[in-house]
Structures are given as structure tokens and as C-alpha cells.
Amino acid sequence: MLQTALHFSHTLLKEVIQVGDIVVDATMGNGNDTAFLAELVGSTGLVYAFDVQEKALINTEKKLTELGLKDQTTLLHQGHETLGEAIPEETQLTAAIFNLGYLPKSDKQVITKPDTTKKALDALLARLKPKGRIILVVYYGHTGGEAELALVQEYSQKLPQEEYSVLTYQFINQKNNPPILFCFEKK
Ligand code: SAM
Numbered sequence: 528m529l530q531t532a533l534h535f536s537h538t539l540l541k542e543v544i545q546v547g548d549i550v551v552d553a554t555m556g557n558g559n560d561t562a563f564l565a566e567l568v569g570s571t572g573l574v575y576a577f578d579v580q581e582k583a584l585i586n587t588e589k590k591l592t593e594l595g596l597k598d599q600t601t602l603l604h605q606g607h608e609t610l611g612e613a614i615p616e617e618t619q620l621t622a623a624i625f626n627l628g629y630l631p632k633s634d635k636q637v638i639t640k641p642d643t644t645k646k647a648l649d650a651l652l653a654r655l656k657p658k659g660r661i662i663l664v665v666y667y668g669h670t671g672g673e674a675e676l677a678l679v680q681e682y683s684q685k686l687p688q689e690e691y692s693v694l695t696y697q698f699i700n701q702k703n704n705p706p707i708l709f710c711f712e713k714k
Contacts, residue, residue: 532708551623552576553607558587565596577607608643611650628666641678661711668704
């Protein structure tokens with residue numbers, strides 16, 4: 528059976544991340560991706576995770592502690608647009624993931640936005656290792672979602688093909704705006 532965009536995002540991450548790597552969860556939420564990444568990098572690696580909502584940090588910290596994965600994470604209560612200041616420029620990142628949209632069962636007004644997403648992407652590309660991947664799972668059915676999807680599409684299409692391979696993965700016959708996945712791989 529074909530994988531959902533969310534499942535496929537994990538497949539793409541698993542293919543490149545190794546124990547000891549440094550990676551980013553740009554939208555921590557309830558910490559599902561943070562925990563997945565922390566497992567892959569192991570106790571010698573590091574996951575930087577960002578979110579603007581305190582609730583996200585509380586939920587994620589609880590999850591990681593229960594799973595014994597807290598030590599290999601740095602949870603930041605700040606927007607991913609601060610990534611350029613939070614992560615030293617010489618750090619070589621293997622991968623990053625964004626789940627763009629709002630946190631389910633939470634405040635639907637707190638959504639990711641095009642200008643902050645772009646700023647984070649610029650900082651990530653500058654730190655991405657060769658063969659490293661940035662993955663965006665874009666939910667766009669909510670107010671403001673279409674603008675964010677447009678930004679990600681435009682940003683992706685402008686990446687030079689000599690430097691990046693860019694993939695989209697989308698179910699085109701499904702109702703209710705299923706998320707669209709984008710993957711940038713550095714050559
Ligand atoms: N990956 C998450 C999980 O596993 O539960 C779900 C992420 S949810 C779709 C989007 C998250 O982005 C929300 O928790 C929201 O608070 C967060 N967010 C919104 N603006 C942000 C920003 N500028 N920087 C970082 N996170 C942001």
C-alpha cells in the first residue's frame with residue numbers, strides 16, 4: 528500500500544540518518560517527530576527541536592522522558608526562524624523536518640507562516656551536509672495554509688538542480704486537502 532505523506536517522511540529520514548548525527552525538528556508539536564529522530568540519532572547524536580507553544584514543549588519533554596530519549600535532544604521554546612542563531616554555522620546537519628500547519632487539538636490560530644518558514648529554510652540549507660535532506664509535510668486546508676504552500680512550492684522550484692534534488696509526494700485524488708510532502712536533498 529502507498530505510504531501516507533507522514534509515513535513517507537519517516538522513510539525518507541530513516542534512509543539518511545545515522546547514529547551520532549545532528550538533526551532538526553522545526554515544528555515540535557506533540558513530539559512525535561522529535562522522538563522518532565532521537566531514536567535514530569541515538570545517545571551520541573543530537574536533535575534540536577523548535578516550537579513557539581509552551582504546551583508543545585511540555586508534551587514533548589514528557590514523551591521523551593518516558594521513552595528515555597531526553598538526553599539527546601535540545602528543546603527550544605522559540606520559533607524555527609531563530610535557527611540561524613540557535614545552531615552554530617559550522618554545525619553539519621543530516622536532516623530536518625517541518626510539519627507545517629497548526630497543532631491538532633490545540634489553538635488553531637497558532638500556525639506556521641511563510642516568512643518564518645523561509646527564514647528557517649535559508650539557515651538549514653546553509654548547514655545541510657551533502658546527501659542531507661530537508662522534509663516539509665505541508666498541511667494547507669486551514670486559513671493561511673494556501674499561502675504557506677505557495678511559498679514552499681516557489682522556494683522548492685527555485686533551488687538550483689546542480690545543487691539540490693527536489694521531490695514532491697502527493698495524493699491527487701483525495702478529499703480534504705491531504706498534506707503534500709516536499710523533500711530537498713543536497714547533492
Ligand atoms: N510534528 C508535530 C508532532 O509530531 O506533533 C506536529 C507539528 S504541528 C502540525 C505544527 C507546530 O508548529 C505547532 O505545534 C505550532 O505551535 C508550531 N509552530 C508554529 N509556528 C512556529 C514557528 N515559527 N517555529 C516553530 N514552530 C512553530
